[in-house]
Amino acid sequence: MPDRSMVLIIPAAGSGSRLGSDIPKPFIEIGGKTILEHTLSVFAGIPELAEVIVPTSGDYLGKTRSVLDRLFPGLPAHAIEGGSERYKSVQIALNSVQSDAAFVAVHDAVRPFVRPKEIVQCLDAATEFGGAILAIRAKDTIKVSGSDGTVSSTPNRTTLWQAQTPQIFQLKILRRAYRLAEKERFAGTDDASLVERSGEIVKLVEGDARNFKITYPLDLKMAEWLIGNNK
């Protein structure tokens, strides 16, 4: 049986700007709990979990620590001071790992509707391929824009996927990918793009549209509705 133990990193230092809120998105409350807590709760039942790291801003360290203590009583689970950008927070977290877990899962704090089954399927694929991410087939036609704001091309939609999280990798693979990205000053919009760039394989695991990222005010309304109806 391969070692499937896994560190979970949930960067939670994001701002609330696109939601028009002063509170950072992960700390907006729905049904009496922060979005971050809803998200963490899903992972609390995953047996492979060996450690949890939540990089966040200084103001929210205390609050995050008390949630981690409650949800993961038997595990090393730390809130740490994050960076100014998402990738910096992940990098700091990668340098703070204490366990000798084989895998690392990075998950968006504001994707509370991921299901345990999806997390396990993603870990299964990461075990087989070294790296795997949840994703759904692109719903809209995607356009590539030129510098003049006109369409420069329309890639064939049947080959396109919208990346979600978790994104799960062998810990050593993600660490190497981050070192390489830092050296080459490459900043991707997800963790997989760094891994791809380092030459490693990333498997796509078909997820569900429910596992959306709370980005716009409309997403927050949807989340409130789903949580109000017991998901």
Next chain:
Amino acid sequence: MPDRSMVLIIPAAGSGSRLGSDIPKPFIEIGGKTILEHTLSVFAGIPELAEVIVPTSGDYLGKTRSVLDRLFPGLPAHAIEGGSERYKSVQIALNSVQSDAAFVAVHDAVRPFVRPKEIVQCLDAATEFGGAILAIRAKDTIKVSGSDGTVSSTPNRTTLWQAQTPQIFQLKILRRAYRLAEKERFAGTDDASLVERSGEIVKLVEGDARNFKITYPLDLKMAEWLIGNNK
């Protein structure tokens, strides 16, 4: 002053399969009105509108006609029998145009949350560039998959847009694009892709995430919520 008169084509022959419904999506009712009627209502206030054509399936022709008569009393507005695919329905509609409008707007029946202001901005751009579409910046990282289900590349997200509708073109440009696509047996996932392929310019007009396409059950819930709260 250029001629900005415009034919509106709303293909409404889609199935309800992805929503798990027997009723075709455009004819699902929200708040006592079909989604199609909600969508058509937005266009009813656009002064440039010269004609409306709704290709639909035989079973829904009567119902569609009565809605069109009510919403567009002073205009030629027809329900016609559509095709088995979206692009066939649009093609049939293009061959049924009776007015001598300069422009044609194609809009998804299941995007009821477009705003009049957005339609006008799109027509403004089409007047300037010949063709224009509403679109929003890609929210998720987009992955291109290889044939083995692993990621083959991650295009730079800052250049990617999610196409919406309406998509507005000079009528002669869209007709030519459809003729060319038929000759070359090319089927795109939106109308703009045919126009791009014919060598014409398509301008991207930044829209809003609210103008989403009702595709998944979750989208329908969102639509019910928005309409229940007077949008």
